[in-house]
Amino acid sequence: MKVPVNITVNGRSYQRDVEPRQLLVHFIRDLGGLTGTKVGCDTSQCGSCTVLLDGVAVKSCSCLAVQADGAAVTTIEGLAEQGTLHPLQEAFWDKHGLQCGFCTPGMILASHELLRHNPDPSDADIRHGLEGNLCRCTGYQNIVRAVRHAADALAEK
Amino acid sequence: MATRLFGSGIRRREDPRLITGSATYTDDLTLPGMVHAAMLRSPHAHATVGTIDISRAQASPGVLAVYTGKDTSDGLQPMPCAWLVPDADLKVATYPCIATDTVRYVGDIVAVVVAEDPYQAYDALDLIDVEYTALPAVTNPAEAAGDGAPQVHADVDKNQAFHWAVSGGDVDAAFKDAEVVVKERIIQQRLIPNAMEPRAALAEYDQASGDLTLWNTTQNPHILRFLNSVVTGVPEDRARIIAPEVGGGFGSKIPAYPGEFITVFCAKQLGRPVKWNETRSENYQATTHGRDHVQEIELAAKKDGTITGLRCTVWAGMGAYLSTAAPGIPTILHGLMLPACYGIPAIKEDVYGVYTNTTPVEAYRGAGRPEATFMVERMVDRLAGEIGMDPADVRKKNLIPAFDDGHDTVTGLTYDSGDYPTALDKLLSHADYARLRAEQATARKSGRYIGLGLSTYVEMCGLGPSQVAGAIGFQGGLWESAIVRVHPTGKVHVFIGTSPHGQGEETTFAQIVADEIGVGADDVKVIHGDTDTTPMGWGTYGSRTTAVGGAALAKAARKVRDKAKVIAAHLLEAAVEDMEFADGKYSVKGSPDKAKSLAEVALMANVAWNMPANVEAGLEASTFYDPPNFTFPFGAHLAVVEVDKATGQVDLKRYVAIDDCGPQINPVIVEGQVHGGVVQGIGQALWEQAVYDDSGQLVTGSMLDYALPRAGRLPEIEVLSTVTPSPHHPLGVKGIGEAGTIASTVAVYNAVMDALGPLGVETIDMPFTPERVWRAIQQATKGH
Ligand code: FES
Ligand code: FES
Numbered sequence: 001m002k003v004p005v006n007i008t009v010n011g012r013s014y015q016r017d018v019e020p021r022q023l024l025v026h027f028i029r030d031l032g033g034l035t036g037t038k039v040g041c042d043t044s045q046c047g048s049c050t051v052l053l054d055g056v057a058v059k060s061c062s063c064l065a066v067q068a069d070g071a072a073v074t075t076i077e078g079l080a081e082q083g084t085l086h087p088l089q090e091a092f093w094d095k096h097g098l099q100c101g102f103c104t105p106g107m108i109l110a111s112h113e114l115l116r117h118n119p120d121p122s123d124a125d126i127r128h129g130l131e132g133n134l135c136r137c138t139g140y141q142n143i144v145r146a147v148r149h150a151a152d153a154l155a156e157k
Numbered sequence: 158m159a160t161r162l163f164g165s166g167i168r169r170r171e172d173p174r175l176i177t178g179s180a181t182y183t184d185d186l187t188l189p190g191m192v193h194a195a196m197l198r199s200p201h202a203h204a205t206v207g208t209i210d211i212s213r214a215q216a217s218p219g220v221l222a223v224y225t226g227k228d229t230s231d232g233l234q235p236m237p238c239a240w241l242v243p244d245a246d247l248k249v250a251t252y253p254c255i256a257t258d259t260v261r262y263v264g265d266i267v268a269v270v271v272a273e274d275p276y277q278a279y280d281a282l283d284l285i286d287v288e289y290t291a292l293p294a295v296t297n298p299a300e301a302a303g304d305g306a307p308q309v310h311a312d313v314d315k316n317q318a319f320h321w322a323v324s325g326g327d328v329d330a331a332f333k334d335a336e337v338v339v340k341e342r343i344i345q346q347r348l349i350p351n352a353m354e355p356r357a358a359l360a361e362y363d364q365a366s367g368d369l370t371l372w373n374t375t376q377n378p379h380i381l382r383f384l385n386s387v388v389t390g391v392p393e394d395r396a397r398i399i400a401p402e403v404g405g406g407f408g409s410k411i412p413a414y415p416g417e418f419i420t421v422f423c424a425k426q427l428g429r430p431v432k433w434n435e436t437r438s439e440n441y442q443a444t445t446h447g448r449d450h451v452q453e454i455e456l457a458a459k460k461d462g463t464i465t466g467l468r469c470t471v472w473a474g475m476g477a478y479l480s481t482a483a484p485g486i487p488t489i490l491h492g493l494m495l496p497a498c499y500g501i502p503a504i505k506e507d508v509y510g511v512y513t514n515t516t517p518v519e520a521y522r523g524a525g526r527p528e529a530t531f532m533v534e535r536m537v538d539r540l541a542g543e544i545g546m547d548p549a550d551v552r553k554k555n556l557i558p559a560f561d562d563g564h565d566t567v568t569g570l571t572y573d574s575g576d577y578p579t580a581l582d583k584l585l586s587h588a589d590y591a592r593l594r595a596e597q598a599t600a601r602k603s604g605r606y607i608g609l610g611l612s613t614y615v616e617m618c619g620l621g622p623s624q625v626a627g628a629i630g631f632q633g634g635l636w637e638s639a640i641v642r643v644h645p646t647g648k649v650h651v652f653i654g655t656s657p658h659g660q661g662e663e664t665t666f667a668q669i670v671a672d673e674i675g676v677g678a679d680d681v682k683v684i685h686g687d688t689d690t691t692p693m694g695w696g697t698y699g700s701r702t703t704a705v706g707g708a709a710l711a712k713a714a715r716k717v718r719d720k721a722k723v724i725a726a727h728l729l730e731a732a733v734e735d736m737e738f739a740d741g742k743y744s745v746k747g748s749p750d751k752a753k754s755l756a757e758v759a760l761m762a763n764v765a766w767n768m769p770a771n772v773e774a775g776l777e778a779s780t781f782y783d784p785p786n787f788t789f790p791f792g793a794h795l796a797v798v799e800v801d802k803a804t805g806q807v808d809l810k811r812y813v814a815i816d817d818c819g820p821q822i823n824p825v826i827v828e829g830q831v832h833g834g835v836v837q838g839i840g841q842a843l844w845e846q847a848v849y850d851d852s853g854q855l856v857t858g859s860m861l862d863y864a865l866p867r868a869g870r871l872p873e874i875e876v877l878s879t880v881t882p883s884p885h886h887p888l889g890v891k892g893i894g895e896a897g898t899i900a901s902t903v904a905v906y907n908a909v910m911d912a913l914g915p916l917g918v919e920t921i922d923m924p925f926t927p928e929r930v931w932r933a934i935q936q937a938t939k940g941h
Contacts, residue, residue, distance in 0.1 A: 021276070035178070035181070035182075035185035036177070036179065036180075038182075038354070038404075039184070039355075040353045040354065040355070040437065041859070041860045042436045042437045042438055042859070043437065043438075043859045043860050043861045045859070045860035046860060048353060075178065077179070079177075080177060085176070085177070092172070092176050093168055093172045093173070093176055094168060096168075096825050096826065096828075096829050098172060098175055100352070100353065100402075100403065100405040100659030101171070101172075101174075101175030101176075101180055101402065102352075102353040102354040102404030102405060104175055105178050108176065123873070124869075127868040127871070128869045130867075130868045130869075131868060131869045134351075134353065134860070134865055134867065136350075136351050136352060136405050136837070137353070138829060138832060138833050139833045139835060139836030139837075139866070139874065140836070140867075140868040140871060141874055142829055143868070144868065
């Protein structure tokens with residue numbers, strides 16, 4: 001039996017009938033075109049699926065679509081405003097904070113959450129704050145640099 | 158003055174699509190009418206398979222088809238092994254895509270379901286009833302090689318897939334005359350590569366034309382096209398293999414797997430596009446693993462620290478079947494490197510490849526070389542301890558002096574160029590090694606256990622030439638190809654046979670071309686990963702993309718440059734001999750204002766209104782580059798750890814890496830490769846291990862149970878370099894993808910053992926979990 005939901009994704013509302021068991025990440029990825037949110041695991045460990053749910057970072061593989069009914073989701077596709085990259089996106093690019101890019105959408109959104117709580121984090125804060133996101137390519141060092149760089153850029157704004 | 162782009166750390170050109178979520182990985186693709194496959198995998202490590210009842214699954218909602226091995230045995234040939242190492246008594250056991258009568262590891266496929274949506278496909282898997290009769294299993298390679306071990310394949314005696322040996326110099330004499338002999342048994346534990354993108358395949362087959370398009374998470378689409386033709390019967394001219402965005406590989410996306418071929422089979426049968434996307438748990442069970450050696454090593458030396466010989470026996474776990482390139486890894490890529498950066502004069506190694514009831518083993522970042530480096534570098538530290546010399550001094554005593562025109566080893570390799578002593582000196586002075594030793598001594602007095610671990614390494618990349626590939630049983634070539642095509646507006650397309658998946662060659666290759674022919678990097682688009690549009694090539698692995706593919710590209714670009722010079726001379730009414738390529742322009746020597754830009758030349762070449770006599774229209778060149786030798790990057794790494802005696806916790810306090818990959822095209826990208834490589838090696842030392850229980854169950858079957866490196870547990874890695882060009886590479890570059898991993902595991906290992914030396918601890922099996930370290934301390938100190 002399907003259940004109707006109304007979920008706003010990147011400012012656009014989507015009314016769909018979903019299976020109660022459908023994961024939010026699959027709901028998003030099945031909307032057509034919004035595949036920036038990745039699935040890297042099946043145990044809520046990797047953080048590749050991180051999105052903002054009403055502004056708060058969540059692992060969208062550990063949340064059902066029905067739980068997000070009425071909520072507003074921001075995915076990596078919704079982070080840039082009117083074609084201008086978000087300072088975090090710029091920083092990941094500037095600091096070579098990505099290689100294969102698979103973890104990157106989740107990393108950027110998890111970093112968004114980190115900076116929301118702590119706009120001026122130390123390297124250790126950043127490393128601690130990103131413990132829930134795995135990257136196999138970068139060894140994290142340039143991700144830490146990127147987040148620090150973004151914090152500076154946001155502070156200047 | 159046109160700025161040279163070679164050597165500049167420009168931002169990556171692939172990043173905009175990756176940071177905005179618009180990049181398309183295999184699982185991001187949707188085709189009209191697409192349906193979804195899911196694989197039923199054996200829950201037993203070893204069992205005979207009786208009846209398989211698929212009727213309930215077939216009747217399940219949304220299910221289009223269920224196939225078992227009986228259904229696929231005609232349409233899918235067994236999986237081929239493509240590295241048939243010679244003189245090794247190699248026994249390639251039959252590797253069916255779908256098991257029929259016996260399953261040999263947890264994860265072996267027994268059936269496939271295709272359904273309208275993936276949830277329905279997984280639902281139906283639960284409704285397939287398989288009758289298994291469990292058999293005894295064996296998972297440890299040394300045990301599997303012993304008498305009375307369960308037989309993984311009835312026709313392979315003692316589970317011995319091969320016995321390979323390498324020797325050079327007089328080992329018996331070295332050990333007879335040795336003043337010191339140190340021995341150790343080392344377990345190179347099995348690792349799970351964990352590319353963050355799981356594997357996936359999407360197959361679209363036109364039943365009328367017989368055309369197949371297969372999107373797949375592969376590091377080498379051209380090899381896959383060939384192997385696909387062998388297994389599925391779709392001829393190479395009818396198959397288009399596309400590696401779209403690929404989310405890391407680390408070796409695990411080199412081999413061909415049953416999964417993609419079963420997906421092709423289903424698409425052929427059903428006439429609908431079929432997608433298969435593995436779950437992470439499936440990835441743990443069925444995507445190839447790495448390492449898995451049991452090593453017994455002896456090192457012979459003089460009391461003054463001179464190393465005189467190395468003798469070893471290795472049991473290398475191969476898993477239940479031989480994966481595509483598996484036999485070459487613990488042999489050619491491993492044993493030949495044992496002379497290391499010391500030029501050890503006498504070597505003997507026996508390697509036994511052993512079938513076990515485990516996931517097949519393949520290349521994993523470094524592939525054979527980390528295991529070899531570990532053996533030598535660990536024994537160097539053991540020797541230092543034995544003769545009471547500092548490990549740095551033992552290394553200095555033995556390092557091959559700087560050379561730039563080749564150094565022959567007793568295993569038959571010729572290192573291209575190297576300056577190992579300078580790398581070590583730079584490391585020691587940057588890290589202030591003497592001060593670190595003094596601090597260590599002070600700390601010990603107050604009961605703190607700090608350890609310093611060194612690793613000096615040389616590795617081989619850019620495997621080639623192809624004649625060597627043939628001689629070592631590699632069922633392919635090792636050359637690379639590139640096409641450089643200049644369009645009328647001076648914009649450039651580059652088509653390459655390698656297939657980058659995170660390494661950044663869309664940027665570094667654009668940098669190469671930009672300098673060679675006189676365009677901006679932003680004017681160059683690098684196209685890869687599609688067998689219909691790119692020239693044949695052997696793929697991205699073994700740090701070969703730049704070492705071989707980059708050379709092909711430079712040569713193709715130089716052909717374009719030469720032709721552009723001819724056309725420019727014609728347009729300027731000058732003699733070709735009087736022309737030069739300077740400041741990114743084609744000009745008459747001595748008259749820089751008499752010059753043509755590439756765009757001007759390209760326009761004329763493409764419209765061809767006024768071409769020199771006997772010059773073809775167009776501005777394009779292609780190359781097939783077969784390297785004359787391998788390249789041999791090297792370096793020196795240092796790890797500093799502190800071990801908490803009370804808890805066994807290892808704290809990695811500092812890590813310094815000096816790597817020499819020759820001239821660096823993009824130093825920012827090089828540094829990123831070092832970071833990632835080093836951390837993967839640290840992961841092996843400190844956290845990672847694939848664990849099987851006695852029945853062959855993979856205990857570390859998810860990201861919850863397998864400890865991957867996380868950001869919070871790592872220090873800032875200090876990255877430095879020296880630059881020693883390769884004499885035979887057109888750009889002098891050597892390759893950097895695997896260096897970090899090759900050096901770092903043993904650097905950390907040596908550091909931990911150095912810390913624990915005063916407590917009498919001599920060996921601990923990796924990874925250094927607090928429990929293992931604590932137990933080792935307890936045992937050595939008997940609890941005191
Ligand atoms: S997919 Fe791994 S945490 Fe969500
Ligand atoms: S960039 Fe590849 S996993 Fe992070």
